[in-house]
Amino acid sequence: MRLISDNIMNVKRMLLSFLLTLLTGISLAGNTEVQITHFSEKDGLPQSVFTGIIQDSKGYIWISSWNGLCRYDGYSFFHYKARQGDNCPLPNNRILSISETKDGNILCKFHENKFFLFKCNEKRFVALPDRVKSQADRFRPTAQQKSMIGCLPEYKDIETRILYKDRQGGYWVFTHSGLDRVVFNKKRLSPVKRSSEGEEFIRCIFQYGADDIFVADKNGVICVWDKVGNTKGYLCGNGSISKLRHPFGANAYCMFRDSHGYLWIGTKPNGLFRLMPLKDGGFKVKAFFKGKDNKYGINNNSVYSVLEDKFGRILVGTYGGGLNVIVNPWSETPQFIHCDNGLDRYPVEAKFIHDMLLVPDGSLLLATNDGLFATKIQRGIHGLRFLQNKRVPSDVESLGNNQVMSLLRSKDGKIYVATYGGGLNVVSSGNLFSDKIRFRAYTMDNGMSTDIVLALYEDKKGLIWAVSEHGLMSFNPRNDTFTNYIEGTFTKGFSFSECPPLGINTGKTTLFGTTQGVLAVDENVLGKSRYVPKIVFDMPDSITLSPEEKSLNVSFAAIDYNKTEPIQYAYMLEDVDKKWLYTKDNHINLSNIPAGTFRLRVRSTNGDGVWVDNEACIIIHRTPYFNERPVAWMLYGGLVLAFIFLLVKVICYIRSLEKEIRILRLSKEEKMEYIKVRLGDMIEGDAQPALPAAIDGSVYGIGSVSSSDGTGSDNAFKEKVETFMQKHYSDSELNVGMFSCEMGLSRSLLYIQMKKVYGCTPNIYMQNYRLEKAYGMLINDKGLNVSEIAYRCGFTDPKYFSRCFKKAEGCTPTEFRERHQLTE
CATH class of the missing domain: 2.130.10.10 (YVTN repeat-like/Quinoprotein amine dehydrogenase)
Known part of the structure; x- marks a missing residue:
């Protein structure tokens, strides 16, 4: 009796399971459709024998197999296993089961109760003591779930095993051909045809009144619907409504009802139709099309748009003839004004x-x-x-x-x-x-x-x-x-x-x-689905870059496995980007990252294409170069200020020199030379006054220069200059610096005094003195050639001596000597 009772109970359970499966199948067939995503080795799976699947706290799917561990983010599979020479402690890659630890890592069980921990942030395996207790709890599908999957046509006569059901209701099914994810989505929408013709290209849908909807296709048919979508009839070319499918005779592209209740139908390429409503529900039809002899007819037979303006005129937009304006639209012979007759x-x-x-x-x-x-x-x-x-x-x-x-x-x-x-x-x-x-x-x-x-x-x-x-x-x-x-x-x-x-x-x-x-x-x-996927980054929450690293490749994923539309992302690097940037890729390359600390913000749609509030961010810090630091800018600013100060000082000094030059009334060449001299004095630190009125003879040791005529001091200065030049004119190293030192004057004061006494600059005086000595040698010392005379007079280059001589005398030294001999 007990055996019979158990058999009866088993039969009841089987019948109940069958009824549940049948009811579920009927329900799913009416409101949903099955979406099966197949994964195999070509998609990145390690191989086709899988031992376990889990979904971690972040939303990643982890898959254990006989060939290592896999992570899936809705886009790609990432494979982790022991490889030759990588120092991985795994004895082999045959993982029996997996589970997630409290700190978010993956615990992997191998043969002989050996356990290894996969550290997700570091992406590496570490060995664990032998006495670790397994936390793995395999997914156990119910009989109803097995029947629901097993009765799908795709799995007819195929052995299946449900490994896991993720948090979005997707079933991960293992078959001999790989791994499938099965999800039951709502049915997709399809258009409805009213005929058996191959294509029913709808070009116009128009509501005429409260109850009638006109639907026109490019087969030349205008179907009349009621407000719930039932077919009432078909508009014929004569304006009647036929119960049988009958073409209107033209492809309607637009419709419009005017203030008089007339229906205007624009067609292509049959022109414009005006339909006046009749009491029997039909219309009186009048056609307007382009004619050769009608100047005020429509100028094009392709009508795309019809409107009525506030003056009661009908505006007709044609594809090829532009705008047509009907000025008397309800008369028997309306006039069309267009670019050919009035516009x-x-x-x-x-x-x-x-x-x-x-x-x-x-x-x-x-x-x-x-x-x-x-x-x-x-x-x-x-x-x-x-x-x-x-x-x-x-x-x-x-x-x-x-x-x-x-x-x-x-x-x-x-x-x-x-x-x-x-x-x-x-x-x-x-x-x-x-x-x-x-x-x-x-x-x-x-x-x-x-x-x-x-x-x-x-x-x-x-x-x-x-x-x-x-x-x-x-x-x-x-x-x-x-x-x-x-x-x-x-x-x-x-x-x-x-x-x-x-x-x-x-x-x-x-x-x-x-x-x-x-x-x-x-x-x-x-x-649309309101599911909010979590955005996860495949990197730490904070990243530090060196000064040389100005670009960064960032990978992320909105974890939504029920994607019916491509997930869109918006990202922004705060204080760098002024607006959100959009992409459909789950990775971006940030380039030209400035120095400093920034937040990379990312948000996304869900798998149904709806923008949701799921913003996530990571911190990116790039160490600055020295020239990018504030102290560098302070230093550069100080240097700029110092340069500006020095520039202002030079400008002021030059202006004071210009004032002196105006007083001395120098020539253009003398002005340039004087400026060079004074700038040299400024660099050497000379701060003595330079104006002629400030000259004191005591400075030179030659008597006073401030007397009424200055003759005594000038004579003493001349004597001292000529004595010095007599001794040193042959010295090729002689320059203004030595000259001023011997005179006991600064370069600028020497310049002023020479200008006052001799009427020329020190350089010109020294050159003229040497040339005077050369004149005498050319005349008196006939045994010396020109080069020897040049060297004896302090010129380092005979050619330069010749140029100076010619500039002064108008002839070369040789010509000067020959001319003088002829004179004798």
């Missing part, structure tokens, strides 16, 4: 219009292939002036890119400009009617997934949605952050179109145009 000042660069925007102040903005154009709408349209705003390479506040795709005015009055390649631009200047509109550009450097923006939309929360080719970007203007929805949110196989999104159901649902139908996004379904 004489319309610029040729503005002919390709993507979008238009009317602003309450009367400004009209045109989004074109060649920039943003602005004009002021007035009653008379023939004199409209259009101002162009383009990208200026040297102006950071100019337009980000010349190809403007879409325009949006938000509820708070801001103007948003979508560009193809220049990101999202926001108008920052107040006057729109200007060719110098200022913009602030948001690009990939600010967290956008791409710089290409096709269309714009503002939701009821005030978020600005930017549509790109392969995703959506939500911009929060309150904190200047972007949330990206890319491959993790949507299924593959479609791209977004330029169709402006449409909010329905009081803004709870937004319809986006794609190449495979309409994508309906509910605000609750599109909710």
